Amino acid sequence: MMILKSLRLGTNDLEKAREFYDATFAALGVGPCQSTPEWPIVLWDVEGFKFMLGPARDGNPAPHANGGTVLFEAPDEATVRAWHAAGLAHGGTCEGAPEAKPQARGAFGAYMRDPDGNKLGIYCGLKVG
Template sequence: MFLYITLGTNDLDRAIRFYDPVMATLGLVRARTLETEAGYAAPGDVRCRLWVTRPFDGKPATVGNGSMPALVADSRAAVDAFHRAALVHGGTDEGAPGLRPFGASFYACYVRDPDGNKLSAVCEE
């Protein structure tokens, strides 16, 4: 359904220091780095599916209230690793890893990146 998702940042270098290790826990890599944005993709994917970018209009990035990309994790251990890496690299906790009431196997965590964007990692296995 989605071609890609963008998340705003006010400090691209800081965002890269956060996203590189956090996305690696889900098997994603930074595949493109430009002056104003960094793109993350699964190995072998020709398109970056997650972009962290300074806003195109030049105004400060702000957090979308109610916005949250949920990223697929292959295992509960990957959800745990995502959460740990986010906290170690400047993110904040919005919900520790655990089962959620959205399905019998819906295991998720919630964090905010250094700019305040909310992210989730979810394993449904």
């Protein structure tokens, strides 16, 4: 059996990433960043799953993945709205306002890009598959 243990996205500014994800994860009930300022990455423990951001190892800028989206699950519509608002207030850009999404069979969701351009989404009631 394979279990996904972590996900790492690229960032060009660790402090901006820490501020953005601390705010959006707080809206989901996740604690603050667990890495210290001298670490070369920022890291959160999301129920045993490690979510990380860091610079590209080759020293080049860390571009976002075109076509890639990381989805989070929310317990209700209020949490979707709080997550989206926290992200916009901390440097995110809107890619889809909180609403029922026709592409998700009416599940309530929202999309945004983090300060590095990584695309994120959140849904409550989404059935995948």
